[in-house]
Amino acid sequence: MYVLLIFFSILFLSYYYHLSTKIKRTPPINWPVLGMLPGLLSHRNRVHEFLTDVLRQNGGTFMFKGPWFGNMDMLITCDPANVHYILSKNFPNFTKGRDFREIFEGLGDGIFVAEFESWERQRKICMSLLNQAGFQEFVGRTTWRKVESGLIPILEHFSESGMEVDIQELFQRLSFDCSCILILGHDPASLCIELPYLPEEKAFASSEEAVLRRHTLPGSLWKLERWLQIGKEKKLTEAKKIHDRFLSYCMSLKCQKNDESVQFLTDDNDHDHDLDLLTSYMRLEQAEKGDHSDAPSNIVSEQTWKDTMLNLIFAGKDTVSASLTWFFWLLATNPVVENKIRGEISTNLPVCETGKWQASDADKLKKLVYLHGALCESLRLFPPVGLQHKAPVEPDTLPSGHRIDPNTKTVLSFYSMGRMESIWGRDCLEFNPGRWINSDQGRQRIKTEPSFKFTAFNAGPRSCLGKEMSFLQLKIVAASIIRGFKFDVIKNHPICPSSSVILHMKHGLKMKVSKC
Numbered sequence: 253m254y255v256l257l258i259f260f261s262i263l264f265l266s267y268y269y270h271l272s273t274k275i276k277r278t279p280p281i282n283w284p285v286l287g288m289l290p291g292l293l294s295h296r297n298r299v300h301e302f303l304t305d306v307l308r309q310n311g312g313t314f315m316f317k318g319p320w321f322g323n324m325d326m327l328i329t330c331d332p333a334n335v336h337y338i339l340s341k342n343f344p345n346f347t348k349g350r351d352f353r354e355i356f357e358g359l360g361d362g363i364f365v366a367e368f369e370s371w372e373r374q375r376k377i378c379m380s381l382l383n384q385a386g387f388q389e390f391v392g393r394t395t396w397r398k399v400e401s402g403l404i405p406i407l408e409h410f411s412e413s414g415m416e417v418d419i420q421e422l423f424q425r426l427s428f429d430c431s432c433i434l435i436l437g438h439d440p441a442s443l444c445i446e447l448p449y450l451p452e453e454k455a456f457a458s459s460e461e462a463v464l465r466r467h468t469l470p471g472s473l474w475k476l477e478r479w480l481q482i483g484k485e486k487k488l489t490e491a492k493k494i495h496d497r498f499l500s501y502c503m504s505l506k507c508q509k510n511d512e513s514v515q516f517l518t519d520d521n522d523h524d525h526d527l528d529l530l531t532s533y534m535r536l537e538q539a540e541k542g543d544h545s546d547a548p549s550n551i552v553s554e555q556t557w558k559d560t561m562l563n564l565i566f567a568g569k570d571t572v573s574a575s576l577t578w579f580f581w582l583l584a585t586n587p588v589v590e591n592k593i594r595g596e597i598s599t600n601l602p603v604c605e606t607g608k609w610q611a612s613d614a615d616k617l618k619k620l621v622y623l624h625g626a627l628c629e630s631l632r633l634f635p636p637v638g639l640q641h642k643a644p645v646e647p648d649t650l651p652s653g654h655r656i657d658p659n660t661k662t663v664l665s666f667y668s669m670g671r672m673e674s675i676w677g678r679d680c681l682e683f684n685p686g687r688w689i690n691s692d693q694g695r696q697r698i699k700t701e702p703s704f705k706f707t708a709f710n711a712g713p714r715s716c717l718g719k720e721m722s723f724l725q726l727k728i729v730a731a732s733i734i735r736g737f738k739f740d741v742i743k744n745h746p747i748c749p750s751s752s753v754i755l756h757m758k759h760g761l762k763m764k765v766s767k768c
Contacts, residue, residue: 280306280316287317289324292468297758299468300638300749303328304668312672313652323351324470326661330668332675333651336704338642338662340712349643350659355466358459358492361556362563374560379717381532390527391721392614394433395728398426402443403729407737409445411765416742418760419580421447423573423729428453430725431569435561436502437528452498455491456570460752462488467641467663467753499558506530530561568718570754571636572725577761578634579627579730581747582683584739584763589626589685594768596622597731617727621696625688627726628698631708632676633683638667638755640710666707667755675705739763 280291295302306314312331318324329335338346347367359365363374381387403426410417425443428450433439442450462484466474477485583590600619642662649655656662673680676687690699703711709719716722741747742762750758 282317285320287319289319296468297751299751300667303665304671307665307668313654319470321470321472326663327654327656328663328665330665330672331652332705335664335707337651338664339704343712345644345646345648346642347645349641349661352641356463358488359563359566360559362559364563364566377536381529382717384532386527391434391724392728394430395725398430398443399729399732402426406445407733407765411767416762416764419763420577420757420761423576427569427573431565435529435564437506437530438502451494455494458487458491460754463753464751495562496558499561503557529564572722574636574755575631575726576729577757579630580739581741581761582630584741586683593623593626594734596620597735601731614724620727620731621689621698622685623727623730624698625685628688629683629685632670632706634755635666635708636755640664640666669707736768738766738768
């Protein structure tokens, strides 16, 4: 049956591709049996752009009809009214859906996948820990220390050697090290001139690519691949094992933190090793044990700890690195904006004489209004999470008038939202930091847009808890290296989003680095 299905898929796909090259602005053809799947497969290497084209041609909302055997019918939208309705106004009716947990099985039962009471409890705990005294300063110190001791020496090395460097690779290593320090209290030290291969860092890419692929294939097909352990499903299985081993290792280190062999962050800030989230979670567990004398000896299982920590790393690691990558590409292709940001940094953020991160430095970063606007503009065009997946519990009608049945996959295209004239005007495709700045009596202030219009940090009850932390990290990295370095994209280097649930660059970002 599958051989016959593949044959007809190739046949229809070939015909559709031939037809689509002649008729550019028609929506995907709804073929008998196969539905619109051939159209989606023909654009599988440019999923985000394909969905944007389809949504632009169909008023921002479109019902995708999958093959009759695949349970792939889905409503796709980038209409702000629909997004607001789904994520905020009628939030209780739109859950992750019955397929979500299976699609994102690599994340276990962590906050990203959790629903209802489990999600509410995890979010409440996470919010309290992120807001604990000293944590934001811990974020600043950790990020600055990694930039100063890791990123800047590497950039100096490539600047002096004249060799090209994949800046995306550096940002991924930077954010991975920072995430592990902040969450696990362990520094994997992936950001160094040797650029060592760390399976636990690379495994995230395999997971993210497999997850997006599960969105674009009938469940029966990717489940067959999972059973046969072939292709991206095999890589996903391997990634899960790698993450499990890495988390077990970090947790064992944390439990033995007084052992001399433990490699925690100690240098000139010994107290930092007590501020990571894993330590805070463990303290909370001990407090719960103390409050309930009849509680079991192990309130939280080891697997629950692993799921929680993995979700937090997933939420912070690649979102920050993807944001930085697209931002520096936009700067390299918009030198006027780059020079303006460099001038703002020189005026408002003088070099710290001690060379150490201080709490007052966070206040200085707030003066970089144009930099903040440029970061917002980059996030508008390239949100780290380009798609979100929901499903209604009960039948519903969206503000656009589209009727959806229970459990209908509802895909919100945040990537497409940044490219709609109806939302951002005729210059929606331009990189214009000024659209985020208001002048008030000679003072420049950041313009606030509704979260259902600017969706880089999600919206409604599930809005991102780490928004302020992310902006702090982005500004530290940007301000630190724009001050001293200039980047030029390698000629003819291909730039396009990867087919991943996180909006990485498919071919990396190869650049030449030079000192200012």
